Amino acid sequence: AQSVTQLDSQVPVFEEAPVELRCNYSSSVSVYLFWYVQYPNQGLQLLLKYLSGSTLVESINGFEAEFNKSQTSFHLRKPSVHISDTAEYFCAVSENSGTYKYIFGTGTRLKVLA
């Protein structure tokens, strides 16, 4: 069975500093990987996704994530964070086997400090 682990429940970081949010998964088949962001009192929004091809994927607001098959990881990074990046970030995996279900990690709360 597939699973997703986000080791860090909270990550405080100062504004303009770099950040990495870690995500590891387990699956016996090939997968699709996603990062979603949830701002307070809102639903989840897709940040970026890996389906196939280049292992480095980017979002429009400066985040990037790299799929590492050997380490079964999909860590999210941003070289310089803003106050507005304060939110909860969820990693999700979907097996490429027709099950159509997403498994979400427990989330990482990113707090950007002034």
Add this chain to the structure above:
Amino acid sequence: DAGVIQSPRHEVTEMGQEVTLRCKPISGHNSLFWYRQTMMRGLELLIYFNNNVPIDDSGMPEDRFSAKMPNASFSTLKIQPSEPRDSAVYFCASSPRTGANEQYFGPGTRLTVT
């Protein structure tokens, strides 16, 4: 596009009462997902539909929960009778097709059962 619409946004009810949550997916999407989010258990998939047909309801916690999708533009999640432990934020999400495509989340319904 209006996005996924959920109603009500907030619901407060007494234990034992019936609760009905509603969702209107994005037009043209043929997959619909119901999730529950709590601090203790994170984001859990309850059930999902494909072309109005329930595909996987293994996440439905017990018989008090039921979900229907009578047509492509409407779904309900019903809890009868409700219990305090059902207090959570319930999200509906839709997807243009199952598998790799991302899910679009509604704003959620915050349910409080007293």
